[in-house]
Amino acid sequence: MANARDIQLDALRAVAVTMVLYAHFLAPGGTSFVGHLGVRLxxxxxxxxxxxxxxxxxxAAAYEAGPALRAFYIRRMLRIFPPYFAVLGLVWLTDLEHSRGSLIWHALYLSNFWYALRNEWTPWLLCHFWSLSIEEQFYLAWPLIVLLAPRRRIEA
Known part of the structure; x- marks a missing residue:
């Protein structure tokens, strides 16, 4: 059961998503400030x-870095991989917007590099994957830092 703090954070997450959706679908003249702010939030x-x-x-009393890292990455994979790769599979099967050529970039969570190198948002169908790529890249590095750094470096 979520505590009050989690409910408040979930509400903030809903605000962030609403800001992004507003920027994509309702903002006049393609105004993107609200969307950028939502992504950052x-x-x-x-x-x-x-x-x-x-x-x-x-x-945790039984803390060991190896099992903690493994558990973290398994939870992430079980949560993110099924819908992420289902979308990529559907796009591959249908070749929507002729996206097959970029799928390897998206499958490797390198969408942000794909769009930066090309300096354009095509295929548009997958352009929202840039933020998922940044998140997954963060999730590769940050757990290593938090779980493997000396305790004196982590505690405030």
Whole structure:
């Protein structure tokens, strides 16, 4: 059961998502400031929640870095991979917007590099994957830092 703090954070997450959806579908003249702000809010919330999970794991009585890292990555994979790769599979099967040529970038969570190198948002169908790529890249590095760093470096 979520505590009051989690409910408040979920409400902030809903605000962030609403800001992004507004920027994509309702903003006049393609105004994107609200959308950028929503994405940044979502990144901050996600970083906070992940850090809290990692610190809780680190504070557990039976803490060992290896099993804690493995459990973290397995949870992430079970949560993110099924819908992510289902979308990529559907796009591959239908070749929507002629997207097959870029699928390897998206499958490797390198969408942000794909769009930056091309300096254009095509295929548009997958352009929202840039933020998922940044999140997954963060999730590769941050748990290593939090779970493997000396305790004196993590505690405030």
């Amino acid at each position: 979502f990144f901050v919330l996600s970083g906070f929640l992940i850090t809290r999970l990692l610190i809780d794991a680190r504070d």
